Amino acid sequence: MILTKEQLKSKPVARSRPHVVILGAGATKAAIGNDMPLMEDLPKILGTDWKELLQEAQPPQGNFEDTFSWIRKNGNFELQLSKIERLIENYFQVLKLPDHPTIYDYLVLGLRRKDVIATFNWDPFLMQAYRRNSNVAELPDIRFLHGSVAFATCTEHDVLGTPLEKCPECNCTLGRGRLIFPDEDKNYAKDSIISRDWIAVTEKLQKAFHLTIFGYSGPATDWNARKLLLDAWKQTPAHDFCHAEIVDIKDKETLDNAWIEFFPLSHSIIEQDFWNSSVGRYPRRTAEWKHAVSINGKIVESTGPFLTKSLIDLQEWFRELAALEGETMG
Numbered sequence: 001m002i003l004t005k006e007q008l009k010s011k012p013v014a015r016s017r018p019h020v021v022i023l024g025a026g027a028t029k030a031a032i033g034n035d036m037p038l039m040e041d042l043p044k045i046l047g048t049d050w051k052e053l054l055q056e057a058q059p060p061q062g063n064f065e066d067t068f069s070w071i072r073k074n075g076n077f078e079l080q081l082s083k084i085e086r087l088i089e090n091y092f093q094v095l096k097l098p099d100h101p102t103i104y105d106y107l108v109l110g111l112r113r114k115d116v117i118a119t120f121n122w123d124p125f126l127m128q129a130y131r132r133n134s135n136v137a138e139l140p141d142i143r144f145l146h147g148s149v150a151f152a153t154c155t156e157h158d159v160l161g162t163p164l165e166k167c168p169e170c171n172c173t174l175g176r177g178r179l180i181f182p183d184e185d186k187n188y189a190k191d192s193i194i195s196r197d198w199i200a201v202t203e204k205l206q207k208a209f210h211l212t213i214f215g216y217s218g219p220a221t222d223w224n225a226r227k228l229l230l231d232a233w234k235q236t237p238a239h240d241f242c243h244a245e246i247v248d249i250k251d252k253e254t255l256d257n258a259w260i261e262f263f264p265l266s267h268s269i270i271e272q273d274f275w276n277s278s279v280g281r282y283p284r285r286t287a288e289w290k291h292a293v294s295i296n297g298k299i300v301e302s303t304g305p306f307l308t309k310s311l312i313d314l315q316e317w318f319r320e321l322a323a324l325e326g327e328t329m330g
Contacts, residue, residue: 003292005301008285012112012325016287017209017238019111020201021140021279022229023119023126026215026248030274031103031125039064039182039219046087053080065182065221072183085181088122092149097128101314103274104129106305109318110283111140112325118143118201120216120225122179124150127162136315137284137322141204143197145188145225146180153177153193158200182221188228198228205232210290211262212278214247218258230261241294245269247277280305284321 025038042064043050057077059070068084071077097104104125107117117140119126127150130142142160144151152174153159154167161167161174177193180186188198205211211233218226236242244262246255252270259268271277281302282289292298306317 001296001298003288003298003300005303008282008288008292008300008303009321009324012285013288013291016114016291017207017236018204019115019210019212019278019286020205020208021107021111021115021117021212021214022216023107023117023121023214024216024218025121026217027103027119027274028121028123028125028215030215030249032098036123042088045091046084049080049083049087053077053084056080063219065219068182069184069221072181073185081181085179088181089149089179092123095123095125097125097132099311100309101311102129105133105311105314106274106283107279108133108139108142109136109314110279110304111286112284113138113140115140115286116143116201116204117141118145118197119148120146120222122146122148124148127151130160131162132311133315133318136319138325141200143201144177145194145197145201147177147194149176149179151176155192158196182219184221184223186222186224188224202228202232205229206235207238208233208236209238209241210243210245210278210286212245212247213259213262214274214277217248233262239264241290243267243269243290243294245271245278247271247274275305275307283318284325 029036029038037045040063057071057075059067072081108129126142127148130139150162152161152163152165154172154174157167157169159167163174163176165174167174178191180194189195242264244259246259248255249272255270256268274280278286281304283304285303289300292300308314
């Protein structure tokens with residue numbers, strides 16, 4: 001049996017389970033291009049300040065995250081690390097999405113209100129994509145697991161905003177949460193805003209039908225983050241039918257070994273190209289695709305991706321798709 005693209009585009013299944021998407025630095029690199037640095041590229045941006053700190057601290061050989069964590073834990077270099085943190089924040093604060101569509105636009109438009117996108121990235125791109133597409137359709141929840149230079153909220157109310165905006169509940173000025181820098185002893189409960197986002201994401205994972213991990217390597221300094229995600233993912237009632245989907249340019253064997261505990265009953269989907277992923281091929285219908293394939297054993301025709309160089313054209317395409325859900329924004 002085949003589920004045609006016309007059938008897939010029709011009104012979605014009511015009360016379908018959430019799709020959870022986790023983003024790492026590789027997602028930003030795929031969206032923006034090779035000029036966008038990964039974590040291991042940050043020393044080039046930090047320049048002499050980082051080199052001088054390395055000379056003074058003499059950490060063991062390692063990548064940027066391991067080295068930063070070691071210096072914080074083993075040395076008396078708080079002033080120097082604070083300067084490094086400010087340099088990193090200043091770098092990311094001035095970044096802007098290009099005028100043309102990006103993977104970030106496709107991500108926020110390709111999921112529905114029941115879903116969530118959670119990023120480990122400090123950059124402003126997820127928030128910028130959310131803002132410029134917010135009048136197209138109902139968008140997914142977005143969360144910032146390590147903070148973001150573009151995200152601000154109210155300490156009392158769970159609102160999504162940017163610095164200096166007002167809380168719609170209490171009219172206080174929204175404040176930006178802190179960024180979580182590399183540290184093998186991360187305790188997300190210490191920061192109320194970060195903790196709130198983690199709670200929201202893990203609650204979604206506990207009832208999710210599908211998990212996509214896009215460009216996130218799960219480094220050693222994030223061992224606690226991996227455990228929180230895995231513990232929540234294992235609790236979903238749909239566990240026997242679930243797939244964990246990894247979107248990453250690494251080879252399949254490496255990714256299988258890195259994420260094996262996330263694959264229920266060895267159910268894994270590994271893609272090197274976002275456009276071949278579930279969101280890429282079945283935008284705003286990933287739940288319906290998964291139900292048709294896993295429960296009904298159907299072949300499903302893909303409805304995407306819709307590739308264009310015009311953001312207006314992309315938004316119009318998604319506006320028409322969302323209209324079939326009753327979730328268009330006009």
